[in-house]
Every structure is written in structure tokens, then in C-alpha cells.
Amino acid sequence: MSPLIYKRYWLQVVAIGLIGSIALYLYGVPYGVDVPQHYRMALGFFESIKAGDFYPSWLSSTNGGYGDPSIRFYPPALYYLLSFFRLITPDWYVASLLSLSLLTVAGGAGMYLWASALTDKRYAVLAALVYILSPYHANEMYQAGLFAQYTCASALPFVFAFTERIIANGRWRDTGGLAISYGFVVLSNLPLAVLGSVAVGVYALVRLARSFSRRSLYQLIAGVLNGLAFSSCYLMPMLVELKWKRPSGAALDKWFDYKNNFIFQPSPNEMGNYWVPIITTVTLLLAIPIIILFAKRKREALAPAVVALVTFLMATSLSKPIWDAIPALQETQFPWRMLTITSACLSVLVAMSFPELVRMWSTRLRPLSLGLFGITAVVLSFTILQVIRPALFRNHAAFDQMVTSLQGSESNEGLLPVWVSGKPRTMLQPVEAQGRDVQMNEWSDKHRSFQLGAGATTEARLRTFYYPYWQATADGNRLATRPADDGALLFTVPQTATTVKVDFVEPTSTYVAGAFSVLGLLGIALSFAVDSRKRTKKSSV
Numbered sequence: 001m002s003p004l005i006y007k008r009y010w011l012q013v014v015a016i017g018l019i020g021s022i023a024l025y026l027y028g029v030p031y032g033v034d035v036p037q038h039y040r041m042a043l044g045f046f047e048s049i050k051a052g053d054f055y056p057s058w059l060s061s062t063n064g065g066y067g068d069p070s071i072r073f074y075p076p077a078l079y080y081l082l083s084f085f086r087l088i089t090p091d092w093y094v095a096s097l098l099s100l101s102l103l104t105v106a107g108g109a110g111m112y113l114w115a116s117a118l119t120d121k122r123y124a125v126l127a128a129l130v131y132i133l134s135p136y137h138a139n140e141m142y143q144a145g146l147f148a149q150y151t152c153a154s155a156l157p158f159v160f161a162f163t164e165r166i167i168a169n170g171r172w173r174d175t176g177g178l179a180i181s182y183g184f185v186v187l188s189n190l191p192l193a194v195l196g197s198v199a200v201g202v203y204a205l206v207r208l209a210r211s212f213s214r215r216s217l218y219q220l221i222a223g224v225l226n227g228l229a230f231s232s233c234y235l236m237p238m239l240v241e242l243k244w245k246r247p248s249g250a251a252l253d254k255w256f257d258y259k260n261n262f263i264f265q266p267s268p269n270e271m272g273n274y275w276v277p278i279i280t281t282v283t284l285l286l287a288i289p290i291i292i293l294f295a296k297r298k299r300e301a302l303a304p305a306v307v308a309l310v311t312f313l314m315a316t317s318l319s320k321p322i323w324d325a326i327p328a329l330q331e332t333q334f335p336w337r338m339l340t341i342t343s344a345c346l347s348v349l350v351a352m353s354f355p356e357l358v359r360m361w362s363t364r365l366r367p368l369s370l371g372l373f374g375i376t377a378v379v380l381s382f383t384i385l386q387v388i389r390p391a392l393f394r395n396h397a398a399f400d401q402m403v404t405s406l407q408g409s410e411s412n413e414g415l416l417p418v419w420v421s422g423k424p425r426t427m428l429q430p431v432e433a434q435g436r437d438v439q440m441n442e443w444s445d446k447h448r449s450f451q452l453g454a455g456a457t458t459e460a461r462l463r464t465f466y467y468p469y470w471q472a473t474a475d476g477n478r479l480a481t482r483p484a485d486d487g488a489l490l491f492t493v494p495q496t497a498t499t500v501k502v503d504f505v506e507p508t509s510t511y512v513a514g515a516f517s518v519l520g521l522l523g524i525a526l527s528f529a530v531d532s533r534k535r536t537k538k539s540s541v
Contacts, residue, residue, distance in 0.1 A: 017105030032145015110157030176527030182227030229520025420487030
């Protein structure tokens, strides 16, 4: 294929993504229940990066200045993206529009890359269109405000694409692509990363059953391991410290209990009772045109079709015994998250069915072809008219006001330490030490310093939540720390006048995790270098 034609298809995909984002520029940033938490985190990332801390360890401004460790538990990709655009744009509104547009284009590009390995590139472009306008995927951004899940859903098609290409072609550069995309999936949204890993595993098994290659198997394993290594800077500390985080899922609220969130069953939330079944039903209409692929016995359709079926069934109560048996699945909270993957698979299958529908157009089956085309058009129209158009958008002024109001606001309960009880009491000063004079020297994200006058031995209280990595010292001597009843940081101070320093000190495991990330990046670079060297040898022969 001519490079110019190939570039033309990519330009079409980009154009589709930008057109699919037009509502953002016309109406504003969509608002959903998760949006405040996302921007509370983004504010912390942005301020830390500006201060020179490029991997934030602690949010200092939340909870009335007590801060929180939520950035240690929540994947960072979305917040780096938002912070990057905030650094080069005047405000969070413009940064958000650019970030969401880029994610939309990226999701379409991943779908095109996947579909182009299974069908003609002219029709693979349509996979990008169908995915961007598939009801559930669009709902993630426009109605639910699940920006982190939308970020993950924009990276996940690349994982499927490189998995397909590894099995079909056995190229090491595709192994590098799998590692990068899988790493970004993990760094974007952990629940969807868990569900996506299961789905990609099913896809790989089906494909390997058709055309097994030991080389492909090794390359898939290498890609996944390098992806996990690449994301270990987040993943390893999170797993080590998870015992210090408040429980999520059923322990947090019945709405987060997976048992209450299967589609087509009663839910404690109106969205689960009404809206999720509707968008699921409309999404499933996309399965009708793909029947033609099985009538024509298109073997290429088997793997995405199996994954689409499995993920849909996993979103229903039919799969409850599986969820009951696997705690990792239960922590993803909402089985209907699986519909992201179902939507992606159906989008690829619809694109694969279009060549057959076009051929039918010139036969006596034209009415059937027209009807199947029409079903796809109805689904996409539903998304535009019922998902995007009625969304609650925040214009420039309203959005900036919302972001400003988040300074000092309370974090989500599920991201606080287990020793935090209720709302901490208001402190008029950053440090309280009964009967002692206190003079602040410094107060930054990871360092606090103050002068303490002489007096009776007492406990000082810091306007900071306790966390095991906060270390207090006085004249070089370590002070014992503990949490107060409400979770604030307490430590005993000596009688003499002294300078007290409180620092957030990362453990050795954090640096080990960073080293693994560097090794993952080296492994990814090596994957690309192997293929590059082979191409150089071939061209010199």
C-alpha cells in the first residue's frame, strides 16, 4: 500500500476523533460524579510538578490542609496528561478540552490499528467512528464523568491491536507496542485494567488456539511483563501500602458492592436501574450486523466475537459465581465496566462486517444490507442524541469556578487511610503544642519545619494526616509518631527548645519500584531495537 494512502487513513481517524470531540468545544467540559475527585488529584499533581516533584507522594491541600495519600493508590496517567496541558495552557478548562480530545483521538487510533489487522484499512477507519460513538464508551465521558476509565478505554484497544499483530506477524516491535499500551492501561484505571487483562487473555487464547506459535507466546509474555515493569513505579508501592487504605467495594457502600451492579437486575442506584440497561440494550444492537460475518464463516471474527460474548456475560448475574470466587474481580465494583470491552469488540466486528454489507448492496439482498447499515446508524444516532446532547456541560466560567472550589475540599472516603475517623477538627495553626511557643520555618508538600520553645514534654499535633512515611526529628533525633483519634499526625517533643523537622520519606521499596520501571523501559527499547536491527540487515543484503 502506498505510504500516502496509509497516511490518509490515519488522517481520517484523527479527523473522526476531533469531530467526535466537537461537543466539548461547543458546550464545555462534561460533568459527572467523579469529576471533582479527578480535579482534586490533578490540582495536587500540578502543584507538585511545578515545585519540582515530578512524582507526587502526598496531596497537601485537600481535607482542609490535612492532605491525603490518594495519589499513592490511584493511577496517575490522567493527572499527568491534565497537568501537562495545564502547564502549556492558561487554565484547567482549556487543558481539559485538549486532554479529552486527545483521549478520544487515541481511542479511535487504537481501534483503527486493531481493525486494520483484521479487515481492509478503508473499513478499519469505521471501527474508530463506531467506538467513539458507541453508547457505553461515550457515556464514560459525557454522562458519568469517568475520565480515568475513559483514559484507560482509550489505551486498551492498542493492547488488543498489538496482541493480534504479535500472533499474526511475530514482530518484536509489536511486543514493545504491547508493553507500552499495557503499561498505560495499568497506569490509567486499575479496575478496567484488571477486567481488560482478563479479556485480552481470552482473546490471546482464542487466537493461539487457531495459529499457535511458541515465538508469539514468548513475545506476548515479554510484552505483558515489560508493561507491568513499566507501570511498577505506581503498581508496587500501591500494592505494598494497600493495607493502609480504607476498604472499598461493599465495605464502603452498597452502591460499590459488585453484587448490586450486574446489568438487568435491581440496583441501589437509579443509574443502574434505568440508564445502564438502556445503553446496554442499544449497544447490543451492534451485534446484529455482525451476524453476516458468521454467515460468511469469517474466521478472523472469532476472537473478538468470543471476547464480546464473554465480557457481556461477565456483566450479567449469570457470571456471579465467578465474581464470588475471585476477590480481584470484586474490587472492580461494577461488573458493567465490562461493557467498555464489549463495545470495543463490537466496533471491530461492525467494521469487519461492512465489506460484506457493501457487496450485498449490489445483489438482491440490498434491503437486508440497508437494514443492517441502518441499525448501526440508529446506534450512533442514539449516542449523539441521548448520550452526548443531554450531558451536563460546564462552560468556561463555571468549570474554572468548580476547580477553584476544590482547593482544600474533602477526599473520597475510600482513598483515606484506615486510621482516619470522620472529619478532622479544624486547626487554626499548622502546629499545636500545648504550652509551647511555635514558629513556622517551612511548610511544603513533603517537608515541614518549625521552631519549638522550651516547656513541658507534650505531644505536638500537625495539620497533616498520619502516614507511616512521615518522619519527625528534633536536633537529629527521631521522634515517635502516631495517629490521633481523627487521624492527625501526633509526635512527642522534648522539653528543650528545638527545631523540629517533619519529612515524608519514601521507603526503599519505592526506589526498587522505580528501578523496575526503568528496566521495563529498557526492555521496551530493546524490543524495538531488535526489529530495527533485523530490518537494517535485510536492507543491506
